[in-house]
Amino acid sequence: MRLDVFTLFPEAFEWFRSQRHVANALGQGHELDCVNYRDTTPLSGGQVDDTPFGGGAGMVLRVDVVEAALRARYGCDPVELRARRRVVVLTPGGRLLDDALVDELAAEPALTLLCGRYEGFDERIVEHFASDAVSIGRYVLAGGELAAMVLADAVLRKLPGALGHAESAQEESFSAALEGAPEYPHYTRPAEWRGWGVPEVLLSGHHARVREWRLEQSRERGARERED
Numbered sequence: 111m112r113l114d115v116f117t118l119f120p121e122a123f124e125w126f127r128s129q130r131h132v133a134n135a136l137g138q139g140h141e142l143d144c145v146n147y148r149d150t151t152p153l154s155g156g157q158v159d160d161t162p163f164g165g166g167a168g169m170v171l172r173v174d175v176v177e178a179a180l181r182a183r184y185g186c187d188p189v190e191l192r193a194r195r196r197v198v199v200l201t202p203g204g205r206l207l208d209d210a211l212v213d214e215l216a217a218e219p220a221l222t223l224l225c226g227r228y229e230g231f232d233e234r235i236v237e238h239f240a241s242d243a244v245s246i247g248r249y250v251l252a253g254g255e256l257a258a259m260v261l262a263d264a265v266l267r268k269l270p271g272a273l274g275h276a277e278s279a280q281e282e283s284f285s286a287a288l289e290g291a292p293e294y295p296h297y298t299r300p301a302e303w304r305g306w307g308v309p310e311v312l313l314s315g316h317h318a319r320v321r322e323w324r325l326e327q328s329r330e331r332g333a334r335e336r337e338d
């Protein structure tokens with residue numbers, strides 16, 4: 111996977127890059143590059159945004175600035191880029207990120223993430239350059255960087271070898287293995303703490319019964335979630 115993140119704050123990704131599963135993925139040949147819109151802006155003084163037409167608060171990331179950054183990186187008209195690789199705009203009004211979308215994106219050989227700032231993007235960026243608009247929840251963050259990290263985290267941990275155990279990302283909350291339901295509860299030592307025990311079946315060493323119990327717990331959690 112070749113993951114490019116376009117941002118005004120590449121330094122924000124330094125901590126992210128050092129996370130074990132990210133470092134593992136990068137060690138296996140996957141790539142994560144940050145591109146600063148400011149480095150290629152055609153405007154003087156490093157300007158990248160402007161006030162919104164029609165008035166209102168905040169600043170809007172300019173379409174010419176994003177076009178210049180994409181052209182410099184990929185050497186083509188960004189209108190054609192989205193046929194070659196998924197170009198994802200992070201925006202609160204986009205398609206809600208869930209496990210199915212993460213799986214879909216993890217199967218791509220290359221992804222481009224575009225982070226907005228302030229009031230977000232000039233809509234022509236979304237309309238003409240992006241293949242997808244993705245939201246990590248119905249709330250507004252001050253910028254797309256945290257959303258891009260959430261998406262990149264969820265995608266990179268799905269790549270083979272990113273996690274310690276091959277199975278860890280297979281049978282987890284919302285996966286097909288659990289029929290889309292939340293994961294079952296986990297327990298570890300001590301088996302008793304302040305009188306709080308652990309379900310007997312987990313201590314039984316009986317793998318088939320453990321499996322049955324876990325699926326049952328997962329289904330019950332799913333059913334409770336639907337009631338809420």
Ligand code: ADE
Binds near residue numbers: 244246252254
């Ligand atoms: N940018 C600002 N808020 C966001 C959100 N909730 N999801 C994705 N990108 C965003």
